[in-house]
Amino acid sequence: MVQAYGADTGNGGAEQSPQPPESRLRGLWGRWGRWTRDRGTWRRGIVLAVCSLVLTLLMAVHARIPNRVGNLGSLLETFLPWIGLFIPLLLVLALVRRSATALIALLLPSVVWLSMFGGLFTDKSGAGGDLVVASHNVNAKNPDPAGTAQQVAGSGADVVALQELPGRQVATYEKSLAGRYPYHSVQGTVGLWSKYPISGARPVDIKMGWTRALRATVKAPQGEIAVYVAHLPSVRVKLHAGFTANQRDDSADALGAAIDDEPVKRVVLLGDLNGTMNDRSLQAVTSQMRSTQGAAGDGFGFSWPASFPLARIDQVMVRDVEPLSSWTLAATDSDHLPVAARLRL
Structure with a gap:
């Protein structure tokens, strides 16, 4: 006699064979059904569901959060991708609470986050190109400027921009x-x-009172390019004042106006903008230029701080130039990572 899903062990018992996938799926579906039929499963986790809704709204309408009080909108936008870390946290809490309501509500922020940032996880780089550019805030306190310079040059860049150069x-x-x-x-x-x-x-x-930006024409074999190098003012987070970025914002407006008046068609901007592409306060610049990382990078390309990068504030941006790839370079003795891009003119 053949015993289904079992084998005689020779000691009067039976050794159970693994259930087929269909049986396991039916078992899981049955347990889910019993779980969801429990009214407590739906009543539990209402607070977690509300948290998911708030998380969704923060991402979906971040541009409408006002900057009038402590520049809260810009602060949120600077670290906007990191909001996604709350999603797995809420997932764990929903499972611990055995709350179907919380689990279903969690779909909302998950979909919104993926729609905003999911595309950054695909490699958009292309082959070829005419020009490789690199940019690096070398840090005025850099203990090895010669080594840092050689490291950036070793990237093979045709054009290198450096910021925070002490005299x-x-x-x-x-x-x-x-x-x-x-x-x-x-x-x-x-x-x-x-x-x-x-x-x-x-x-x-x-508008800083001293020079922290320049403009030059580079005569590449494919034609002229206007290259801007900029280091916008730093921002601070203070308990009594919030995200203090007014000077940075004024400088961004001035830089945007200069680029807008640029007569050369092809423009490349290299520098430490002390802000991310999501920050509305950089709109004077970001509205007329493309980020090479967003267009042709692989991942977020975070560049600061070098020890544990949290945000991409070092930018390569272009106008009337096609970005083919964008990446960060290995760490130097600076507190920023260098960034680079390959372009088609």
Whole structure:
């Protein structure tokens, strides 16, 4: 006699064979049915469901959160992708509470987060390209400027932009990069190095009282490109004042106006903008340029702080130029990661 799903063990018992997948699925479906028929399952977890709804609204209408009090809107937008961390937390709590209501409500923030950021997990990079650019906030307190310069140059970039250059270290950067980049311009605390000729280099007034931005024309084999290098003011989070970013916002407006007036068709912006692409306060810049990371990157491309990157505040942006790939480079002795992109002119 053959015993279904069992085998004689020789000691009077039976060794149970694994159930087929169909049986396991029916068992799970049955348990789910019994669980959902329990009225308590639906009554429990109402607070968790409300939290999911609030999470959904924060992401879906973040642009409508006002900046009047402590620049709360900009603060949220700076770290907007990280809101997704609350989703697995709510999932665990819903399972612990055995709440069907909380589990179903959790679908809302999950769908919204994936619609906003899910595309960043696909590799959008393409082959070819005419120009590789790199940008790095080297940190004024960098203990090894020569090593940092060589590391960025080792990326193979045709054009390199550096920010936060202290006057006492400019000569070190110039000497370290001279072999690979015969053309360069330093204006204030920002600099541009290029394998191709540079002309028209000049400071750009971003309303700070000293020079932290420049504009130059790079004459690549495929034609002229206007290259901007900028280091916008830092922002701070203070208990009594919230997200203090007014000076940064004013500088962003000034930089956006300068780019808007640029007569050269093709424009590349390299620099530390101290803000993310989601931050509405950078709209004067972001509304007229594309982020290479968003268009052709793989992942979020977070660049700061280098020890545990939480946000991409170091940007490569383009106008009338096609981004083919975008990435972060290995850490240097700076508190920022360098960023790079490959472009088609």
